[in-house]
Amino acid sequence: MGPAAFGLIPLEGSAPPEFGVQAFDSRPLFPSSVWTACHGEGSLPASCAEASSTWTDVWFTNHIAQAVIAAVAVIVFWLVVVWRPKVIPGKRQFVGEYLYDMIRNGVARDIIGRDYQKYVPYLLALFTFILVNNLFGQTFLFMFPTFSKIGFAWGLAGASWILYNAAGIKRHGLAGYFKNMTVPHGVPAPLLILVAPLEFISNFITRPLTLGLRLFANLFAGHLVVMVFVVGGSWLLLATSASSAGYSPIWNVAGGLALLLSFFVFAIELLVACLQAYIFTVLTAQYVSSSLSEAH
């Protein structure tokens, strides 16, 4: 479990000395000499406070790589399941249709209703991309949910924000859409002074923020808990009086217990991974639906 073992698996998280929030830091795949100098052990050069990475350190990181792998996996998966589709589906096509119907009928059609067809590709891409990235949190070689890096979550939240606003503006025109989203139907005029700003904040600012934060926070916290149970548990299990001050044999018992409980934590994390992908998709559909509706 030393740093060397982690080094053998390039995409996995940081070495144990850094397990904390630092474990979420990206590592460059091809570290520059500057980065290596500033991320080593011991005292660091004074220049590291300023710029400690080149552009390759920022654009070719383990987390970027796993996002790319997820995207390729998603595209390959869908291409495989619709390869030479048949009227009577085989097993391969059946799996694809099951997932496709879940988003197409269960999310797009049920929530958006009329004109749902246009939004199926977006929702399908959204759901599968998030799902695969979330499942990376429980997949060896990765062991890191991509969306616990908030940049990815903000990216998708921004995309959904643009989507539902664009859909509304296209349907009602800029003024009509803006009125729909800020002036609720049936509210007396004097109250609008209070309600309209609240509606504006709720529909244009809170929505994307909560969308991104919800996804990020669930996976961030989930991964943190996994690390506490697995890395912390194994550290406690392997602790000896020689390695740690204040050692007591109860540490080893607690560590073993924590490792056992980690299975339960992993199960919960699997659920969270699927649930968050689904929730993000459903909420996007919900926002599109509210943008398209006549009277808000």
Added chain:
Amino acid sequence: MFPLEGSSGPLGPLLPEHLSEFVVGLVLFAVIWVVMAKKIVPAFEAVYKRRDELIRGGIEESERKQAEADAALARYNAQLAKAADEAAGIREEARDSAAQIRTKARRQAEAEAERVIAAARAQIGAERVQAASELRGEIGGLATDLAGKILGETLADEQRASRAVDRFLAELDQLPVKA
């Protein structure tokens, strides 16, 4: 460093460590979206459309077949009813003709019987006439013989003889004489 980057700021991990995450995430998502819109979703929809058409076509086909079967059944039922009617008519006719045949046969038989009877009667009549004429001839002789015998032999029993003669003559009268 980009202003919105860095996990060491006051917002901690709520800001992207690097802007690259945001950009790469968006670009990857856009690529997946395009693939979905251009390739995956049309492929699924095409299959669904084909399946729909096939099922709809199948339903129409079976409806058409059902209608055909219904029509055929109605036709057969009509034919059956007609045949039953015809059979009843034929039976009726047969019964009628049987009765006619019976009547005719009876009439013929009766006529034949009458004819036979008449012939028999005529023959009998003729025979009787013949017999009667023969008898008359013989009776004369016999009567003469008898009279001779009676007269010649038994005068004593005169009364009885006369009675016998009387009876005999009476009987003779009673016999129908036909030509």
